Amino acid sequence: MSERSGHGKDGTLPGFTECGVLPQGDFALTLTALHRSMLVESPGAAHPNWDGAWRATLVDNLGILARQLWSVGVREIFVDGSFVEDKDHPNDIDGYFVCDRRRPFSGELERELNLLDPHKCWTWDPASRRWDPDSGKAQLPMWRIYRVELYPHYGQICGIRDARGHELEFPSAFRQSRRDSLAKGIVKLVQDRAEARHDSK
Numbered sequence: 001m002s003e004r005s006g007h008g009k010d011g012t013l014p015g016f017t018e019c020g021v022l023p024q025g026d027f028a029l030t031l032t033a034l035h036r037s038m039l040v041e042s043p044g045a046a047h048p049n050w051d052g053a054w055r056a057t058l059v060d061n062l063g064i065l066a067r068q069l070w071s072v073g074v075r076e077i078f079v080d081g082s083f084v085e086d087k088d089h090p091n092d093i094d095g096y097f098v099c100d101r102r103r104p105f106s107g108e109l110e111r112e113l114n115l116l117d118p119h120k121c122w123t124w125d126p127a128s129r130r131w132d133p134d135s136g137k138a139q140l141p142m143w144r145i146y147r148v149e150l151y152p153h154y155g156q157i158c159g160i161r162d163a164r165g166h167e168l169e170f171p172s173a174f175r176q177s178r179r180d181s182l183a184k185g186i187v188k189l190v191q192d193r194a195e196a197r198h199d200s201k
Helices: 031-036 052-071 102-106 108-116 141-146 193-200
Strands: 025-029 077-080 093-098 130-132 137-139 148-153 157-161 167-169 185-189
Touching: 025 031, 031 052, 031 185, 052 077, 052 093, 052 108, 052 141, 052 148, 102 108, 130 141, 141 148
Parallel strands: 025 185, 093 148
Antiparallel strands: 077 093, 077 185, 130 137, 157 167
16 A cells, blocks of 8 residues: 555545545554544534544554554554544544564564553453453453554454455555445554654664
8 A cells, every 4th residue: 555645744634535434545644743633633514523532532542652662663553443434432543563573473572562661551462351341342451551452563364354255464454444345544653753863862
């Protein structure tokens, strides 16, 4: 998937399609731009119940986890789920990040991230899931603490299938709507210059 030019770092996004999703493409946004975008502030008068305060809280929490990933050298982070659709009150933010296969398999990635996170929330072990009555699902620690789930992608299938039953990798799965399997846009989270300089020191 190619990154769309003309949208992104200035905080602008195209409007939702008739299906309530972003147009197909990758839209690059910094955390500041994401806060100022329609995904938080509101897509317009057609959404009078848009919960901008809750969406802002989700972005704040996303920022905590994204900065931890940037600190350990992860650069490609993608944001998806109902947060990037026209749902007034999304339950959470879903996403994935690209990393070398060795890091999650060796346990190195979890160790490095949990040294940074005060809640030690970084794990994808199914045994760490706990039942959440509000969502009706067993959730990982990072979801229970931050209402954000970010998964490592290193070329593996992710457990989601397309309309024909084919197993998908995260990049394909997160670029289709679960409502109707149609292609949709996604947000690529990028560092602003100040954060990039800080991590390079």
